[in-house]
Amino acid sequence: MSQPTAPHNQLSLRPARVQTRDDNPYARKLFLIIDNVPDMQRAISMTLATFGANKVEYANRASDALAKLARFDFDVVLCDYDLGNDYDGLYLFQEAKERNLLKPSSVFMIITAEARVERVISAAELAPDGYLLKPFTGEKLRQRLDKAMRKRDAFKTVDQALMKEEYLTAIAECDRRIGARDEFMMDFLKLKGSLALKIGDHLTGKSVYEQVLAIKALPWAQLGLAKSLTSEKDYPRARQLFEEVLDDNPRVMECYDWLARIYESQQDPVNAKQVLQQAAQLSSVVVRRQRKLAEVSMKAGDFSTAQSALSRTIDLAKYSTYRSVNDYAALARAQLAAGETKAAQQTSDTLRREFRHDQVASWVGTVIDSQIATQSGQPHRGRELIDNAIEKYRDLSPMLNETTELEFVRACYHSGREDVAVSLVQQIVKNNHDDELMLETIEQVFRDVGRAEDGKRIIAENVQSVVDLNNEAVRLAQAGQLDEAVALFNKAVAELPSNMQIMLNAVNAILAFVHRKGWHESHVSLAHDYLEHVRHTDPANVKFQRLLVAYRTLIEKHGKTQWML
The missing domain is CATH 3.40.50.2300 (Response regulator)
Known part of the structure; x- marks a missing residue:
């Protein structure tokens, strides 16, 4: 050639x-x-x-x-x-x-x-x-x-730890290289800050970025500090920093996303929407941003913008890993909110066509259809469809994420199956009792169906039930009743298999048991399984990272390498 x-x-x-x-x-x-x-x-x-x-x-x-x-x-x-x-x-x-x-x-x-x-x-x-x-x-x-x-x-030594998602090890290696003060010191400071934020160690992240800014006013350090402050809920300072970065360069797209997050945290979906619209005008190809724009537009009551953003999301995600049945369900919900039942039916039909032979998509289509029927003046048909979805839910539930389940909750309320809706919400709350974003999303669902006060009560009661259970297990451990503490945590994990904090607390109790009473094969086996589960679902969890180090130290001490993670 x-x-x-x-x-x-x-x-x-x-x-x-x-x-x-x-x-x-x-x-x-x-x-x-x-x-x-x-x-x-x-x-x-x-x-x-x-x-x-x-x-x-x-x-x-x-x-x-x-x-x-x-x-x-x-x-x-x-x-x-x-x-x-x-x-x-x-x-x-x-x-x-x-x-x-x-x-x-x-x-x-x-x-x-x-x-x-x-x-x-x-x-x-x-x-x-x-x-x-x-x-x-x-x-x-x-x-x-x-x-x-x-x-x-x-960076190769850090890379090895990152490939294994061992972020505390990577941060320790960053500290070693920062101490060496070589030509890449700033790069290691930048990596350390981003890793600290990734695992939720906002104080360390904040300290790193302040250290850098004391040396030089670098935009990435301003951005990182603003993220740390957002996580600490210091919204005025965070907003000021994000806006300073944007004043210097309006194409730093992350700033728009984080400003929208601040507005949303302050119950201001209108400004969140406006910020994301600005970002979408500069770059319209980011699926997550379009999805978020749709979400805040729904909260702001702007169903037209929500529909446009969701249609764009579906187009962008069509041939990618971001493709999701939830976008079709959300689009149908926006169309129904605007009174466009025919458009919602077209969305349901498109969902089934685009995801043919997909059980979850077919089930979500039934959930959408139940809401269409109810809103179209066919409540008996709506009830029949939702009862059909309820019947299939148990078999499909392992394949459903919480976003899909919350669409189901909405449909259950609309079709008069409050009993199913409440039961499902209770389970979701208990599995996410310390996740503020998820709890706020659930509150929004209750606002959507006109049950805001009921929602607050259900959320508060179920969060408290998990806190009480956790506190009781901790009290037992502190009183030296480690057998009882481990048993209670294991029972809680069986009941709440998606609650990462309960699972990690169970690991902590097992480690304390082995430290105090010696090797216990079946307990360690459970700790191994719990850590493996969290590693697959939430590897950046800072508590997981710390417990992983403690677990490995314990395994090495007892020479039981077959249980190493």
Whole structure:
């Protein structure tokens, strides 16, 4: 294939010294070039060839790139910033990271002709390894890649812990490297801060970002501090910091999402909606943002915006891992709220067609249809359909998430099956008794069905029942009645298998039992299973991370390596 010379204003192909194949790191690496201009792809490929790179793949669009990233383990990704159709390289990078399509040691570099992109990237918490402004020489590309690969090598010890989701180990390694004060000290501070926020250790995160800002006013540290303050509910200071970052650069998209979160926490869905609409105008391709825009629009009573955002969500998610039956249920709910029963019926029909042979989708369609029938003046038909859904619920419940179950709760209330709705809500509350966002979502469901006061009472009673049970088990443990404490926690786990805090408290009680009374095989077996369960469902839980360390220490002490996690 002929390889034309790149335009002189884009890339200068000045050869760099080529090492022999045996000692040349470029010869061993697999590259991906993402650019929608074929001439630019070829020009970059030719430059890489002068470094000794000979394994190169190409992608023209974001969807092609994600498909290739899912298929191959790339060592280096060079991605144009402007990918067309509202996609940019930074969004692609963040999407690939969140979907675990990039191995930790991969280098991801953005290439752009826009100088403003530097400011966008510098503010991002989840940022690529660097950027390169067009036009650039081969030597400049080589220098940037060499530095990025050196940085990746420096992070390899942390990468191993991150791959195993052992965040406290990763933070400890960050501390070691920060203490070394080498050229990547700021990078390790940035990683430590983001990991602290990830596991919910907001005080550590706040301390890290304040430490950085005392040295230099870096946008990513401002952003991180604002997130820490939001988690501590210091909303005025957090909002001020987010707005300062946006004043400097209105394309730091995370700020809009977090500002919306603040407004929503303050029961202000109107401003939350406006902030997310601003963000959607700048970048309309983020599924989660469109989904959130729909949610706050429903709370604000703007059913038209909710419908538009959900339709966009469904279109964007159609061929991705974000595809969800819940979006169709939410769209039908928005349509029914606007009095558009025919549109809701079309949504239900589309759901069944798009997810044919899917039991859950068929069941959700029945739930939607029951609400359509009730609202269309056919209450007996609505009751018949909801009774059919109730009958199938037990078999399908292991496949349902809480968002789907709450749609079911709404339908049960609308069709007069309050008994089923209350029973299901009680279980959801007990399994999420310390999850403020989930409890607020449940409160919103009760507001939607006109039972706000009932909802507050049901939530409060069931939260308190879990707190009382937990306190009783803790009291038994503190009184030295460890057998009884472990038994009570195990009983609670059996009744509330999705309550992570109860499960972790059970582990804590078992560890205390073994420390005090010696090895107990069946108890340790349960602790192992509980930790394994939490690892799969909530690995970033800070209590899990701490208990995992304590559990491993105990296993090593007793030499029972067969129970190691």
